[in-house]
Amino acid sequence: MSRVRTVLGDVAPAELGVCDAHDHLFFAAPALAGQELDDPAAARAELESFAALGGGALAQWTPFGLGRRAAALPAVSRAAGVHVIAATGMHQAAHYDPALLERLGGRGEHGLAAFFVAELTEGLLDGDDPDGPRGTAKAGMIKVAGMFHGLDAHTRRVMTAAAEAHHATGAPIGVHHEMGTAAVDVLGLLHGELGVPAASILLGHLNRFPDPGIHRELAASGAFLAFDGPSRAHHATDWRLLECLEELAAAGHTGQLLLGGDTTSAAGRASTGGGPGVPFLLRVLRPRIASALGEEAAEAIFTGNPARAFAADWR
Template sequence: MPRNGASGRNGRSALGRTRRSSRRRAGRGAARRPQKGGSDPVIVRTVLGDIAPEELGLTLGHEHVFARPPEDVTDPDLRLDDEEKSAAELISFREAGGGAVVDMTTRDYGNDAAALARISKAAGVHVIAATGFNKGKFADRLSAEMTTAGIAAWMTSEVREGIAGTGVRAGLIKASSSLDGPNANERRVFEAAAEAHAATGAPISTHTEKGTWADGQIALLTGLGVPAGRILVGHLDLKPDLAYLRELAASGVFMGFDQFSKAKYLADSARIELIARLIADGHGGQIMVSGDLARRSYLTAWEGGPGYRYFLSELPRKFAEQGIGPDVYRSMLRDNPRRLFAFDPLS
């Protein structure tokens, strides 16, 4: 499959030109996380306040707990707007052994930080909220009216002070690109995300469209000074090209295999096989497992499935059947998120 870098569709991938410097900054497996002043990351920022990284527990790194999509999104299956049901879904996850969920819903897709705080408190599950933007299809109507500096200042404020005046603070920064690369607005959001990271220390989590332009995202962000080990690149299991994934892994970024249970894209057994290959290469410390279960029909509280508990009740067995034991699997859900989402707040 083609690999598109920041330099465009022709010539050598931009990622190849930046890989060496990214490794120096992040280290293999993202084991080292340079921060401003050289201090160690000390907190994870949740919607109910800052916690020690060790308190996270087993974590799903890319979900949508609550969302009110814009009016032009007419499919009711995408409206996750019932706080009681969202809390019930999280309770089911907690009862299966889960500890935390990352909500990647952004302003352009109808986020509600105050609702997330209420849901988290009711369920007894940590929730990490995002600032930033989804892809241009949703975000352009907002981002086109903002300067790069304005976007960066807004992101920084949401990490430091709170989302939309709620006082509920974001714990990560989201940037997104469309199929095969960003439009002008999306590129400015990536530039702003790098500025906001430098100002706050918060990690960056990305949306790729069908896994494309992941190498371009890495090249752009690391070229702007973001250590590879502070970046989670999302939706990579939508482009199941092992050579491509190995190239991305070599940069030191965290890698989102976040479409689990969605057989319409790829069988879970095929996802697990790709992960097994990357683990064999020494990249197990970079893998993030999640489901991006952004539809009512995916969630048990809405009488769908498999729901969040699938990641603790069924998926471990599937990994074990393919040679990845429970200790390794749990480490991907516990230790990897702990390293990624922990940061030394710079304010």
């Protein structure tokens, strides 16, 4: 039976409700020094604002080593009354201390896959030490990342390990695409070479590369297409988001579309920063999608599609 693995335990897909399919409650990266998402009270406030608008679930795509605060996630989820899906996996090599990469690299692809599997089936590490203590909350997805218009050796190694972990557990794989690029290459590797079913792959940030032809090509595979991070000032393509969704819907791919806020800085929070934050999805974007595509399509994008995208027959 398919279930969605949350930090408070496995739930039936229908229990998720309205879902932010890609966001961050906790996140820390050198490129955003001073803007870390590291405050549990602020994370709770953001989730509560989302819940007040009807939000029921949020997928935190923060992978290992980027300040995901795994030990704090269950309490934040419980207090806000919102399901939280956590991630194992790894981002691009540039986001990590070389010494940590060396430690993980010494385990080889199979060892890295075993690391992911343990976080999916036993519990998430409480900190950023790969040999540190493990909590009871489990990951419900694997996060990986491509490069700008290509895949480097680190990306291929991590994706190979992620595919192995998927085959061992059934976990869905979410992909960061740098500026929305290299999605065809990623799909060719994960699905074509490594045999991950397309329906278990969530291709992220496609709004940052608004090429309708490529979007239709990706959708034809059966993968989920995630459009995340709307209305962030440094994304000049945001104004084309609805156009992209309308074209995919017209081509018959409404059932593969996902939306997420992708909040990566403290200043980007709505409840404690300058916004737009997590609530923007329901306060502004959902009504616009319902107006442009119809209420049935909006319900699929925010509720029905995430329920299928994050569900797995866990092994």
